[in-house]
Amino acid sequence: MLFLTGVCTLIAVSVLFFILGYLFQKGGRSLSWHFFTNLPAPTGETGGGMANAILGSGQVLALATCIGVPIGFTAGVYLAEYSGAAFASIVRFMTDLLNGVPSIVVGVVTYTLVVLKTGTGPLAGGIALGIMMIPIAVRSTEEFLRAVPNSLREGAMALGASHWKTIVTVVIPAAIRGILSGMMLNLARVAGETAPLLLTAGLSMYWNHGWSQPVATLPVMIYTDAIGPQQDLHQQAWAAGFVLLCLVLLVNVLARTVISRGIHKPR
Amino acid sequence: MVSSATVASGIRPQGRMLSYLSRLKTGDEIARLIALTAASAIVAITLLLVWNLWTVSAPTRAKFGWSFLLARIWDTNTDQYGALPYIYGTTLTSLLALVIAIPLGVGAAIFLAELAPPRISDAFTFLIELLAAVPSVVFGLIGIFMLVPILESSVVPPLKKSLSFLPFFTGPFYGVSIFTASIVLSLMIVPFIISVSREVLLAVPRDLREAALAVGATKWESTWQVVVPFARSGIFGSIFLALARALGETMAVTMVIGNTPNIKATLLAPGYSIAAKIANEFGEARGMVLSALVELGLVLFALTIVINGAARLLILMTTAKGTQQ
Numbered sequence: 176m177l178f179l180t181g182v183c184t185l186i187a188v189s190v191l192f193f194i195l196g197y198l199f200q201k202g203g204r205s206l207s208w209h210f211f212t213n214l215p216a217p218t219g220e221t222g223g224g225m226a227n228a229i230l231g232s233g234q235v236l237a238l239a240t241c242i243g244v245p246i247g248f249t250a251g252v253y254l255a256e257y258s259g260a261a262f263a264s265i266v267r268f269m270t271d272l273l274n275g276v277p278s279i280v281v282g283v284v285t286y287t288l289v290v291l292k293t294g295t296g297p298l299a300g301g302i303a304l305g306i307m308m309i310p311i312a313v314r315s316t317e318e319f320l321r322a323v324p325n326s327l328r329e330g331a332m333a334l335g336a337s338h339w340k341t342i343v344t345v346v347i348p349a350a351i352r353g354i355l356s357g358m359m360l361n362l363a364r365v366a367g368e369t370a371p372l373l374l375t376a377g378l379s380m381y382w383n384h385g386w387s388q389p390v391a392t393l394p395v396m397i398y399t400d401a402i403g404p405q406q407d408l409h410q411q412a413w414a415a416g417f418v419l420l421c422l423v424l425l426v427n428v429l430a431r432t433v434i435s436r437g438i439h440k441p442r
Numbered sequence: 443m444v445s446s447a448t449v450a451s452g453i454r455p456q457g458r459m460l461s462y463l464s465r466l467k468t469g470d471e472i473a474r475l476i477a478l479t480a481a482s483a484i485v486a487i488t489l490l491l492v493w494n495l496w497t498v499s500a501p502t503r504a505k506f507g508w509s510f511l512l513a514r515i516w517d518t519n520t521d522q523y524g525a526l527p528y529i530y531g532t533t534l535t536s537l538l539a540l541v542i543a544i545p546l547g548v549g550a551a552i553f554l555a556e557l558a559p560p561r562i563s564d565a566f567t568f569l570i571e572l573l574a575a576v577p578s579v580v581f582g583l584i585g586i587f588m589l590v591p592i593l594e595s596s597v598v599p600p601l602k603k604s605l606s607f608l609p610f611f612t613g614p615f616y617g618v619s620i621f622t623a624s625i626v627l628s629l630m631i632v633p634f635i636i637s638v639s640r641e642v643l644l645a646v647p648r649d650l651r652e653a654a655l656a657v658g659a660t661k662w663e664s665t666w667q668v669v670v671p672f673a674r675s676g677i678f679g680s681i682f683l684a685l686a687r688a689l690g691e692t693m694a695v696t697m698v699i700g701n702t703p704n705i706k707a708t709l710l711a712p713g714y715s716i717a718a719k720i721a722n723e724f725g726e727a728r729g730m731v732l733s734a735l736v737e738l739g740l741v742l743f744a745l746t747i748v749i750n751g752a753a754r755l756l757i758l759m760t761t762a763k764g765t766q767q
Contacts, residue, residue, distance in 0.1 A: 176662050176666070177553075177557060177661065177662050179549060180549040180550065180552045180553035180557065181553050181557070182549075183545070183546045183547075183549030183550040183553065184549070184550040184553045184554060184558075184566060186546060186550075187546060187547070187550045187570055187573070187632055187633070187636060188566050188569050188570060188573075190573060190629055190632075191569055191570070191572055191573040191576070194573075194576060194580065194581075194584055197584060197588060198580065198583075198584075201587075245480070246480050246483055246484065247480075247484075248480075249476060249477050249479075249480035249481075250477070250480040250481040250483070250484050252477050252480075253474075253477035253478060253480060253481040254481065256477070257474050257477050257478070258481070262481070265485060266481045266484060266485060269484055269485045269488040269489075270484055270488075271750070271754065272488050272747065273484065273487065273488045273491070275686060275746050275747055275750040276491065276690075276743060276746070277689070277690025277691075277692070277717060277742055277743065277746055278690065278692065279690065279692045279717045279720050279721055279739065279742070280491075280495070280690075280739045280742060280743050281491075282724075283495070283720060283724070283735070283736055283739040284490075284491050284494050284495060284739075286724065287494055287498050287732070287736065288490075288494055306487060306491075309484060309487070310484075313484065337468060337469060337470050338470045338473070338474075339469050339470050339472075339473035339474075340469075342473070343473075360575075363575060364575065366577070367575075367576075367577025367578065367579065367580075368577070369577070369578065369579050369692070369693045370692035370693055370717065370721055373721055373724075374721070374724050394577060394579050394693075397579045397580075397583065398579050398582070398693060398697070401579075401582065401583055401586060401587075401697065402586075402697060409587070412583060413583065413587075416579065416580050416583045419577055419579070419580065420576060420577065420580050423575055423576070423577060424572055424575065424576075427571075427572055427575045428572070431568065431571075
């Protein structure tokens with residue numbers, strides 16, 4: 176029986192290497208300078224790339240970070256440093272609720288609230304992804320702020336610092352590495368989300384022009400290319416999938432090893 | 443002195459109000475208000491989300507009531523909307539995914555928590571958490587182009603031959619099906635079961651294991667009959683969490699489930715899930731169609747909320763038990 180559990184573990188771990196290997200083998204082939212600089216080619220032509228999708232994803236993620244991180248971080252500070260018990264539990268409950276919303280439902284709500292008024296584009300996509308970033312930002316900020324020992328706070332106050340100054344100059348810097356790694360993991364997770372972008376960011380074969388024009392994003396392009404009938408588009412999908420996977424895994428590894436080195440996640 | 447920040451009505455600020463205004467100038471209060479605003483924004487966003495789902499789905503809710511959940515026909519031309527095939531597809535794929543993922547995940551968690559040396563355990567857990575970070579489109583790619591051919595050629599024919607007396611493996615197999623979707627989903631949710639189960643198993647107090655070994659149990663007996671039952675509610679919690687994740691999964695499922703609103707006993711037939719339906723049909727949705735799709739989203743939301751709530755409760759119960767010792 177013990178041996179069986181080891182087999183289960185090996186199966187689980189090997190899936191990751193399997194996926195990486197397969198994507199490398201199928202997608203690595205089409206990677207070239209053209210992939211990163213060209214627009215998608217018209218049907219039938221070869222040599223297309225995903226430059227617009229990469230830039231579009233960057234645009235959407237930048238907006239999502241600008242929405243999700245400030246709200247999440249500040250709310251995390253509130254929960255860790257300021258709040259009384261009653262309101263804190265309401266906020267935590269709502270954060271957990273928001274965290275549990277399936278990504279497609281976030282897309283649906285953003286569609287009805289934003290897209291029906293402004294059209295699909297990076298604005299709507301960024302708002303949808305930003306909403307998804309908030310709960311995890313809150314949770315990781317609060318967790319790492321709480322892990323800072325009280326003695327640091329008391330020491331700063333004993334030296335005469337006001338409450339907010341203590342938080343800004345002592346507590347946050349002490350927790351900053353953990354918070355940063357949490358934000359990186361958050362970004363990596365949201366970078367791979369396709370469903371909300373399908374509904375809010377639209378699709379485009381050209382460079383993006385504005386905040387309310389349909390924009391190409393990497394995950395949506397992968398999906399669209401993969402389900403279409405053309406073989407060379409499938410090839411594009413593999414290559415883009417490989418790029419996306421590498422980026423996501425790279426950010427994850429960086430966040431978990433380099434940034435959090437020495438930090439034990441508070442239980 | 444009374445500050446020159448005047449109160450609109452011109453009444454001199456007294457006592458508490460006076461000290462509040464002066465506190466406002468020190469920066470502490472402003473910082474607190476900023477933080478409070480952010481926290482309130484979250485509450486507001488969540489409430490807005492729920493309210494939006496509720497109101498946009500109002501037309502179909504008023505028209506169909508509870509029969510929306512039981513009707514089978516979804517026809518935009520006659521404005522008949524029924525969610526049953528999609529609810530069926532979602533729950534079936536998620537439950538099947540659990541059937542595959544639970545033995546695999548709990549087994550791996552037991553190995554990592556009880557048997558593996560700490561460094562191997564940490565290394566493998568790291569790799570499994572990386573697996574959890576893989577985007578779902580990538581799983582979808584693997585599903586369509588890799589899993590489907592393998593199932594078609596080497597897995598389903600033997601299954602059909604040997605298990606054809608069961609109604610689950612009959613009928614034609616086109617590659618995309620409930621079965622395929624369940625397999626892909628199980629790979630996606632296994633990391634969640636493993637990481638949470640491993641943590642709850644590690645939280646079981648050492649004395650219990652040592653006590654079992656001291657009365658002569660083998661390693662396996664001590665693990666399976668003492669440690670795992672103690673952590674049982676936490677493991678169930680991890681299963682519920684994985685279920686919630688599986689219910690909401692959109693992209694990988696859309697790519698391999700076949701997108702056909704069937705309700706059949708056989709797993710080899712294509713099916714449809716709630717999330718897939720929403721993703722596929724949202725494009726030009728207006729009016730009643732939009733309302734029906736949003737109501738589907740509301741159903742999915744309600745499902746995941748209930749399951750997530752149950753999961754948190756169960757995990758809380760285990761960690762509370764562990765610290766009581």
